[in-house]
Amino acid sequence: xxxxxxxxxxxxxxxxxxxxxxxxxxxxxxxxxxxxxxxxxxxxxxxxxxxxxxxxxxxxxxxxxxxxxxxxxxxxxxxxxxxxxxxxxxxxxxxxxxxxxxxxxxxxxxxxxxxxxxxxxxxxxxxxxxxxxxxxxxxxxxxxxxxxxxxxxxxxxxxxxxxxxxxxxxxxxxxxxxxxxxxxxxxxxxxxxxxxxxxxxxxxxxxxxxxxxxxxxxxxxxxxxxxxxxxxxxxxxxxxxxxxxxxxxxxxxxxxxxxxxxxxxxxxxxxxxxxxxxxxxxxxxxxxxxxxxxxxxxxxxxxxxxxxxxxxxxxxxxxxxxxxxxxxxxxxxxxxxxxxxxxxxxxxxxxxxxxxxxxxxxxxxxxxxxxxxxxxxxxxxxxxxxxxxxxxxxxxxxxxxxxxxxxxxxxxxxxxxxxxxxxxxxxxxxxxxxxxxxxxxxxxxxxxxxxxxxxxxxxxxxxxxxxxxxxxxxxxxxxxxxxxxxx
Amino acid sequence: xxxxxxxxxxxxxxxxxxxxxxxxxxxxxxxxxxxxxxxxxxxxxxxxxxxxxxxxxxxxxxxxxxxxxxxxxxxxxxxxxxxxxxxxxxxxxxxxxxxxxxxxxxxxxxxxxxxxxxxxxxxxxxxxxxxxxxxxxxxxxxxxxxxxxxxxxxxxxxxxxxxxxxxxxxxxxxxxxxxxxxxxxxxxxxxxxxxxxxxxxxxxxxxxxxxxxxxxxxxxxxxxxxxxxxxxxxxxxxxxxxxxxxxxxxxxxxxxxxxxxxxxxxxxxxxxxxxxxxxxxxxxxxxxxxxxxxxxxxxxxxxxxxxxxxxxxxxxxxxxxxxxxxxxxxxxxxxxxxxxxxxxxxxxxxxxxxxxxxxxxxxxxxxxxxxxxxxxxxxxxxxxxxxxxxxxxxxxxxxxxxxxxxxxxxxxxxxxxxxxxxxxxxxxxxxxxxxxxxxxxxxxxxxxxxxxxxxx
Numbered sequence: 001x002x003x004x005x006x007x008x009x010x011x012x013x014x015x016x017x018x019x020x021x022x023x024x025x026x027x028x029x030x031x032x033x034x035x036x037x038x039x040x041x042x043x044x045x046x047x048x049x050x051x052x053x054x055x056x057x058x059x060x061x062x063x064x065x066x067x068x069x070x071x072x073x074x075x076x077x078x079x080x081x082x083x084x085x086x087x088x089x090x091x092x093x094x095x096x097x098x099x100x101x102x103x104x105x106x107x108x109x110x111x112x113x114x115x116x117x118x119x120x121x122x123x124x125x126x127x128x129x130x131x132x133x134x135x136x137x138x139x140x141x142x143x144x145x146x147x148x149x150x151x152x153x154x155x156x157x158x159x160x161x162x163x164x165x166x167x168x169x170x171x172x173x174x175x176x177x178x179x180x181x182x183x184x185x186x187x188x189x190x191x192x193x194x195x196x197x198x199x200x201x202x203x204x205x206x207x208x209x210x211x212x213x214x215x216x217x218x219x220x221x222x223x224x225x226x227x228x229x230x231x232x233x234x235x236x237x238x239x240x241x242x243x244x245x246x247x248x249x250x251x252x253x254x255x256x257x258x259x260x261x262x263x264x265x266x267x268x269x270x271x272x273x274x275x276x277x278x279x280x281x282x283x284x285x286x287x288x289x290x291x292x293x294x295x296x297x298x299x300x301x302x303x304x305x306x307x308x309x310x311x312x313x314x315x316x317x318x319x320x321x322x323x324x325x326x327x328x329x330x331x332x333x334x335x336x337x338x339x340x341x342x343x344x345x346x347x348x349x350x351x352x353x354x355x356x357x358x359x360x361x362x363x364x365x366x367x368x369x370x371x372x373x374x375x376x377x378x379x380x381x382x383x384x385x386x387x388x389x390x391x392x393x394x395x396x397x398x399x400x401x402x403x404x405x406x407x408x409x410x411x412x413x414x415x416x417x418x419x420x421x422x423x424x425x426x427x428x429x430x431x432x433x434x435x436x437x438x439x440x441x442x443x444x445x446x447x448x449x450x451x452x453x454x455x456x457x458x459x460x461x462x463x464x465x466x467x468x469x470x471x472x473x474x475x476x477x478x479x480x481x482x483x484x485x486x487x
Numbered sequence: 488x489x490x491x492x493x494x495x496x497x498x499x500x501x502x503x504x505x506x507x508x509x510x511x512x513x514x515x516x517x518x519x520x521x522x523x524x525x526x527x528x529x530x531x532x533x534x535x536x537x538x539x540x541x542x543x544x545x546x547x548x549x550x551x552x553x554x555x556x557x558x559x560x561x562x563x564x565x566x567x568x569x570x571x572x573x574x575x576x577x578x579x580x581x582x583x584x585x586x587x588x589x590x591x592x593x594x595x596x597x598x599x600x601x602x603x604x605x606x607x608x609x610x611x612x613x614x615x616x617x618x619x620x621x622x623x624x625x626x627x628x629x630x631x632x633x634x635x636x637x638x639x640x641x642x643x644x645x646x647x648x649x650x651x652x653x654x655x656x657x658x659x660x661x662x663x664x665x666x667x668x669x670x671x672x673x674x675x676x677x678x679x680x681x682x683x684x685x686x687x688x689x690x691x692x693x694x695x696x697x698x699x700x701x702x703x704x705x706x707x708x709x710x711x712x713x714x715x716x717x718x719x720x721x722x723x724x725x726x727x728x729x730x731x732x733x734x735x736x737x738x739x740x741x742x743x744x745x746x747x748x749x750x751x752x753x754x755x756x757x758x759x760x761x762x763x764x765x766x767x768x769x770x771x772x773x774x775x776x777x778x779x780x781x782x783x784x785x786x787x788x789x790x791x792x793x794x795x796x797x798x799x800x801x802x803x804x805x806x807x808x809x810x811x812x813x814x815x816x817x818x819x820x821x822x823x824x825x826x827x828x829x830x831x832x833x834x835x836x837x838x839x840x841x842x843x844x845x846x847x848x849x850x851x852x853x854x855x856x857x858x859x860x861x862x863x864x865x866x867x868x869x870x871x872x873x874x875x876x877x878x879x880x881x882x883x884x885x886x887x888x889x890x891x892x893x894x895x896x897x898x899x900x901x902x903x904x905x906x907x908x909x910x911x912x913x914x915x916x917x918x919x920x921x922x923x924x925x926x927x928x929x930x931x932x933x934x935x936x937x938x939x940x941x942x943x
Contacts, residue, residue, distance in 0.1 A: 058583065064585035064586075064587065065583060065584045065585045066557070066584065066585075066587055066590075067557050067558065067559060067584060067836055068557075068558045068559075068580045068581065068583035068584050069558065069559040069560065069580070069834070069835065069836075070558075070560055070561075070576070070580055071548075071560050071561035071562050071573075071834065072561075072562055072563075072564065073546070073561070073562070073563045074563065074564065075544075075563065083535075084535065084537070085535065085536040085537060085538065085539075086537065086538035086539070087538070087539050088538060088539070088540045088541075088542075089540070089541050089542050090542045090544070091542065091543075091544075092544055092545070092546070092563040092564070102542070105541050105542070106541075108539070108541075108617070109536070109538075109539055141583045145583075163756070164755060164756065164757075166755075200755065200756060200757055200877075202756065205762075207756060207757065207761070207877050207878070208877060208878065209757050209875075209877045248882075248905075250725050250903070250905065250939050250941035251725035251941050251942070251943070252722075252725075252941075252942070252943055281532060281640070281642065281643075282640055283640060283641075283642050283675075283677060283685065283687070285683050285684050285685060286683075287683075289683065361542070361544065363538065363540070397872060397873070398871070398872050399871060400870050400871045400872070400884070401870075402687070402868075402870065404642075404677050404684070404685040404686070404687035405680075405684050405685065405686065405687065405720075405886075405900065406684060407870065407884065407886070407900055407901050408870075408884075409870045409871035409873070409883065409884035409903075410871065411871055411872055411873035411882070412873075428875075428878070428880050429873060429874075429875045429878075429880050429882060430873065430882050430905070431871050431873035431882035431883050431884055431903050431905070432903075433870065433871075433884040433885075433901055433902065433903050434901070435684075435901055437682075437683075481722070481901060481902065481903060481941055481942060481943075482903070482941065483873070483882045483883070483884070483902075483903020483904065483905045483939075483941045484882070484905060484939075484941065485905050485906065485939045487725065487726075
């Protein structure tokens with residue numbers, strides 16, 4: 001599909017291309033020349049990743065704006081592939097001289113005499129999954145301050161023990177453009193908003209902190225469905241609840257994972273291990289297991305870059321491929337991996353739209369977008385009722401996985417004991433550890449209450465951070481190791 | 488004497504100019520940080536080149552203060568017109584902030600320690616060419632395969648170096664420059680275990696000076712030894728036992744303690760160390776210092792993120808919690824003096840951080856420590872971030888080897904370790920003599936008398 005832009009719309013792929021063309025003179029001719037330099041020593045493939053990123057942040061503390069921050073970075077990353085080897089170079093200076101130099105540096109990965117002919121790139125049009133009226137970064141700060149103050153007041157009003165409230169409002173607009181030596185040119189405009197509230201509850205000498213927040217690829221529209229008061233009250237509620245936290249149990253017990261945030265289990269237990277680079281290298285414990293059962297039949301797990309406005313959504317990935325909805329596990333059976341260009345070629349499959357990178361300073365690799373489990377038949381009430389003694393895990397601060405062993409952890413920040421089918425006492429923060437296929441084979445009930453977690457997750461891999469989304473229905477894992485202190 | 492290279496002096500001119508422009512535009516005070524550097528790295532896997540990355544970059548950060556209102560701004564565009572606009576935007580941004588009495592530049596304490604005594608830069612490090620780097624990484628990985636026939640795969644081996652200059656200038660007349668280098672060699676190898684699991688581990692060496700790195704052969708061999716000893720790892724029953732912390736994990740513990748001792752958590756009343764200054768809270772074996780003045784070490788620096796001269800700070804002495812680490816802001820918020828512990832990146836305000844954070848060694852060897860345990864865990868890995876510094880509650884995933892009658896007996900995995908930091912630091916029973924400066928945060932092997940291990 002290739003067509004000229006009908007008319008230039010603001011905050012769109014077209015505006016991204018226009019920005020690089022008009023401000024930095026990067027037109028089709030410049031792209032063609034840079035690709036030519038990148039392949040001047042005979043590489044198999046080259047791509048150019050242009051990025052212009054503007055951020056703004058407000059840090060609010062003690063009911064005052066403490067610091068306003070912001071800035072702009074721009075740059076080009078040049079990648080040249082020779083077989084499975086990557087040459088990578090980047091520059092922040094978008095003058096033609098500096099860009100040529102970066103291309104020549106990346107070209108050094110190869111040392112052959114064969115030279116490709118001239119490369120012309122043609123613009124393609126991707127989907128438009130986060131169309132917004134205006135990025136919040138262009139909205140006067142007074143409107144954002146009003147939102148922040150509403151959150152601050154709501155948190156303080158929630159309970160007299162709330163003594164400190166920190167609110168942060170972080171915005172980003174990113175224009176990206178990818179040109180490839182197979183003649184493709186893709187661009188995207190990527191907005192991001194992130195709102196966060198942290199509360200301290202003090203009762204005598206007992207202090208508890210809790211955090212809530214969210215966001216997505218949205219502007220101020222985010223606050224229509226997510227009232228700042230609700231986010232603030234939830235953070236305050238968790239801090240206050242923690243005051244009554246009892247020691248969490250220690251040992252292998254049934255755990256009910258609440259809808260939404262528990263998707264972090266999928267991200268760690270399944271998602272990373274299915275990134276195709278690890279499987280190409282056979283360093284993942286999921287290597288060579290496509291077509292085999294790796295989870296209970298109740299589990300269907302999807303990585304989906306196409307959910308409108310979600311934090312993990314991308315119109316096109318950072319290699320210029322359109323994002324897709326990819327089924328990773330269907331009824332417990334492993335279906336395939338998350339691919340980037342290198343691994344897709346290795347496996348002889350189509351790129352799955354998962355080639356992502358943190359910035360122009362980084363080369364792309366297979367990464368998740370929004371990872372979730374499809375809902376099942378059970379009601380959340382029945383799931384909890386089925387547990388005699390266990391843990392109900394509702395909110396989380398993060399997780400980690402060892403790809404090769406498959407052992408993964410996630411940290412519960414809001415959890416409760418389940419006693420005789422009833423949710424009873426809140427427990428202190430606790431870590432849960434499991435092994436990917438083992439934990440997923442013990443999923444014995446899946447709820448009908450699927451939720452996408454609010455957009456606050458960032459995934460780290462090999463030193464690169466990218467925004468992601470997670471989602472989950474309520475799920476029962478019949479046995480998993482909870483790291484409390486109470487026998 | 489400060490060595491000012493041509494590049495540093497150019498960066499210094501730019502920083503001074505931006506600082507001056509900020510003052511002209513109405514800032515009462517301003518400071519400007521420029522970081523510029525080069526990076527080079529090679530990764531090979533199964534002896535083939537995976538990637539080579541080579542680049543130079545630079546960025547600039549401006550903190551502007553006007554009428555007690557603060558903004559921080561960053562840019563990587565050094566074009567003169569762009570910088571003028573950048574300064575104007577920074578001042579406009581400051582107007583969004585409220586007046587903060589504690590904000591602003593330090594009043595005194597400026598200065599820098601003679602860079603020559605700190606030995607931060609290896610002039611030979613950039614001599615490395617791509618072919619030599621590939622060869623180093625190949626030797627390292629090969630040594631891993633050669634060390635044990637059960638090593639069946641590799642996650643790759645990398646050699647990389649970076650060099651960088653930092654310039655910090657402020658409107659009170661401070662102008663500091665420093666130049667540093669660092670390099671590292673690492674490898675991850677694995678062996679096949681039951682159920683499709685692969686037992687992997689890694690090893691690395693890192694230093695400011697190439698000549699001080701461990702040999703590629705030694706790095707590869709250690710990675711292989713660490714991986715194969717995990718073969719057949721199993722879960723263990725849930726119970727409280729003595730735990731020996733390998734240096735790779737004991738440094739995580741002292742990192743958490745230093746974070747708990749930061750001025751930010753102090754004024755936010757969000758640390759379990761609140762109200763404990765001057766009190767004996769830990770084992771008398773625990774002495775933790777933050778020392779930026781060690782020659783040639785990765786965390787060494789001549790001045791802090793606000794231009795204050797570097798000093799060594801004690802956090803814990805013989806089990807007594809001595810003091811919080813403070814920058815100017817957190818010192819003012821809590822009515823104290825800065826401990827010259829500011830760190831600063833171009834994108835943000837100064838904050839509290841550590842330089843070379845050390846748990847001072849004791850006299851026991853790691854072998855003696857293991858031999859002292861009748862039945863317990865030798866912990867080599869921690870997984871996750873399940874810590875709550877407000878309460879001190881600690882809960883993380885772990886792996887390691889089980890100790891039986893003073894001997895490493897069998898590998899264990901998929902377990903949690905849990906406790907409360909306040910109790911955990913009191914329970915430190917032995918501190919080892921093995922200090923290895925492979926990172927800026929360093930701790931020897933240590934033994935804790937008890938910790939809850941949850942498994943089966």
